Amino acid sequence: MRGALSAPTKRSALVSLHAAVLLFGFAGLFGKWLALSPELIVLGGGIGSNPALLAPVRATVAELVSLTARIETSTLGDKAALHGALALALRQARAQMLSARPPTR
Numbered sequence: 001m002r003g004a005l006s007a008p009t010k011r012s013a014l015v016s017l018h019a020a021v022l023l024f025g026f027a028g029l030f031g032k033w034l035a036l037s038p039e040l041i042v043l044g045g046g047i048g049s050n051p052a053l054l055a056p057v058r059a060t061v062a063e064l065v066s067l068t069a070r071i072e073t074s075t076l077g078d079k080a081a082l083h084g085a086l087a088l089a090l091r092q093a094r095a096q097m098l099s100a101r102p103p104t105r
Contacts, residue, residue: 016056038069039069039070040070040071040072041067041070041071041072042072042073042074043057043071043072043073044073044074044076044077045074045077045078046077046078048074048080049073049074049076049077049078049080050073053073054071054072054073
């Protein structure tokens with residue numbers, strides 16, 4: 001078949017496309033990131049923590065904006081949302097416990 005791409009080439013193109021789509025979804029956040037000037041941006045979740053996306057995401061970000069922050073993948077994988085939800089619940093519970101007044105007699 002003439003013009004057919006090899007499997008690695010197709011895979012690479014798909015990863016690059018997926019990274020671009022992922023970044024397009026976050027495009028609105030770039031202005032806020034630049035205003036906040038973070039030192040680290042962590043890609044998480046089942047898709048974002050995929051190591052194959054790291055290089056294309058870094059390259060695409062470098063093309064779009066001047067960003068000095070490191071971009072890394074999360075080690076939590078698809079459990080990132082669970083860990084985040086638990087952290088928020090614990091923070092809220094702690095705040096409620098510390099702000100509660102002892103019952104009066």
